[in-house]
Amino acid sequence: MKIGQLAKVSGCSIQTIRYYEKEGLLNPPSRSEGNFRLYDEKALKELEFVKHCRSLDIPLIDIKTLLELKNRPEESCSSINDLIAKQLDLVNQRIKELKVLKSELQIMKKACSSDNTVERCGIMKTLEV
């Protein structure tokens, strides 16, 4: 199958597929006589793996690591565990930050009603520290 079809099936854009190939996340596929990329079922599976990892906010560099490990079945999977734990920490941290942010924004929202001028705006006063 050609890249457009792969894009359709995977839900990943053509440019992104090419980008992933360039970044080493996907293997360069075989080519047609016209130099079109030709993908098989294995390539689709690999792309879906990458895409799944991305949906977990795992950075590309770490996805590459996972892909390498995937090709070494006899190796210890402790680094996979570490990677997921790290990702979980980052997510927890970000949730915490966003909750603080949310509180601030909620307070600010209450500091002003719609019928003010800028100089009387409670939000603006808060922003001015």
Next chain:
Amino acid sequence: MKIGQLAKVSGCSIQTIRYYEKEGLLNPPSRSEGNFRLYDEKALKELEFVKHCRSLDIPLIDIKTLLELKNRPEESCSSINDLIAKQLDLVNQRIKELKVLKSELQIMKKACSSDNTVERCGIMKTLEV
């Protein structure tokens, strides 16, 4: 005060201050004979305003809008209210997404103990869709 001092007092890096000036968030300050930027108390206040907005994840383009409004005290502050409401929505949305992500990662974390090989790794099996 020169830029290094402003950076120290504000907690904002020298490069970021220059970047904000370049992007139009801060006014170009006066210069010394040696062409060094010279900042006064007003400039510090303006930088702190920008920095506070950034801490709320407000994009620079919107901060510029807020700064413009700040210079128009007689204008209605409804757009300020809208901006904060929008920001709150974005934050709420992102929190929601991260919670889904967290759940997935927690499930994955439980799918594997440390003493496996890659081929037996529950996490890897999950990633493989």
Next chain:
DNA sequence: CATAGACTCTATAGTTGCTATAGGGTCAAG
């Protein structure tokens, strides 16, 4: 006065993960 080190300047490139665009080639159907 000379020197050295701290500070400052502008310009440019890089980071991450895409996304868009330009200019040109391939392919199949009419």
Next chain:
DNA sequence: CTTGACCCTATAGCAACTATAGAGTCTATG
């Protein structure tokens, strides 16, 4: 042959910084 859909590579752009290169300024010290 023409046309339109698809494909190719290269490059630039996005957001918000951040780093680096090469050069100038300034102050304290010998």
